[in-house]
Amino acid sequence: MKKLTFYSWQVCAHQEVFTLLLCKLAALGVARARVVVQRVLAKRPVMLELPDRVAAELRAQAEAIGIECGYD
Numbered sequence: 001m002k003k004l005t006f007y008s009w010q011v012c013a014h015q016e017v018f019t020l021l022l023c024k025l026a027a028l029g030v031a032r033a034r035v036v037v038q039r040v041l042a043k044r045p046v047m048l049e050l051p052d053r054v055a056a057e058l059r060a061q062a063e064a065i066g067i068e069c070g071y072d
Contacts, residue, residue, distance in 0.1 A: 002055040006036065007068040008043040014065045025058045026050055040067065047072060
């Protein structure tokens, strides 16, 4: 398991895409995913503990849409 922390947006926000990624890859419900998105938009770090493979995929896709994130 890896701890993946989302810090903030680096470029323009793709809220819907990020919400869908969280739902699909991190198995979050829509309501929880939206809370995570809103916290990241407010530059309040959010940490999720995920299996290594899922964390790597989510990190790659999140960075591709401009979200600053990293492992803790």
